[in-house]
Amino acid sequence: MTEISEEQHTTEMTEQDIAEAELPFGWLSETEAAGLAKLAEGKTVLEFGSFLGRSTIVLARAAALVVAVDHHRGSPEHQILGASYQDGSMDAHGRIDTSRRFLDNLARAGVRDKVIPFVGDIEAAARFLQRASFDLVFVDAEHSREATMRGGEIAFQLAKSDGIVAFHDFQARDFPGVTQAVIDIAARYQATTVSRAGSMIALQRVST
Numbered sequence: 782m783t784e785i786s787e788e789q790h791t792t793e794m795t796e797q798d799i800a801e802a803e804l805p806f807g808w809l810s811e812t813e814a815a816g817l818a819k820l821a822e823g824k825t826v827l828e829f830g831s832f833l834g835r836s837t838i839v840l841a842r843a844a845a846l847v848v849a850v851d852h853h854r855g856s857p858e859h860q861i862l863g864a865s866y867q868d869g870s871m872d873a874h875g876r877i878d879t880s881r882r883f884l885d886n887l888a889r890a891g892v893r894d895k896v897i898p899f900v901g902d903i904e905a906a907a908r909f910l911q912r913a914s915f916d917l918v919f920v921d922a923e924h925s926r927e928a929t930m931r932g933g934e935i936a937f938q939l940a941k942s943d944g945i946v947a948f949h950d951f952q953a954r955d956f957p958g959v960t961q962a963v964i965d966i967a968a969r970y971q972a973t974t975v976s977r978a979g980s981m982i983a984l985q986r987v988s989t
């Protein structure tokens with residue numbers, strides 16, 4: 782498997798690329814990052830799936846506050862697609878643990894104080910946050926149909942009634958389960974598409 786370091790994205794440093802180059806490795810494209818930042822502007826945000834903090838940093842730079850949920854044990858599908866968990870991503874027992882790199886990356890990006898990390902499972906976070914409500918929930922955790930469905934349900938439960946739930950990897954070739962789940966969730970919650978950017982799709986409930 783090819784070793785991927787966070788520095789691999791720092792190639793040609795045009796001014797426009799500097800902000801991008803500061804982002805850690807991840808699968809969020811520049812287009813998607815721009816779309817996500819727009820949605821997060823001044824908002825309270827809940828994120829499911831932070832990994833090394835690429836999307837978290839994009840969100841935190843724009844948002845008022847981000848609660849970032851990740852058990853930091855990695856997702857099987859991304860290990861297959863080449864995510865490297867070397868270089869400080871193992872705990873003392875040899876298990877994947879990306880939490881330290883995640884926190885370091887937030888600090889390096891200057892957004893550590895805008896992020897409340899929740900190191901745990903989405904289900905645990907849902908129980909803990911049951912009285913909270915967010916303007917925006919971004920779902921980018923495990924990419925199976927079942928997991929996306931469950932993450933999406935929890936996202937709509939924790940979003941304000943006029944809040945937005947956004948998913949990464951909608952209609953992405955490698956993740957048909959995400960596409961199916963998003964279509965099902967949109968139907969279940971009577972939500973329509975309010976924006977698209979790359980594979981990022983943002984849904985909002987139709988007001989009654």
Ligand SMILES: C[S@@+](CC[C@H](N)C(=O)[O-])C[C@H]1O[C@@H](n2cnc3c(N)ncnc32)[C@H](O)[C@@H]1O
Pocket residue numbers: 806807808809829830831832833834835836837850851852853854855856859879901902903904921922923
């Ligand atoms: C695709 S990565 C997230 C990428 C990140 N949004 C970015 O921009 O780089 C998926 C993350 O979801 C986390 N994850 C998967 N299933 C989870 C679950 N049930 N609860 C909490 N975190 C989960 C994994 O540990 C992994 O870090």
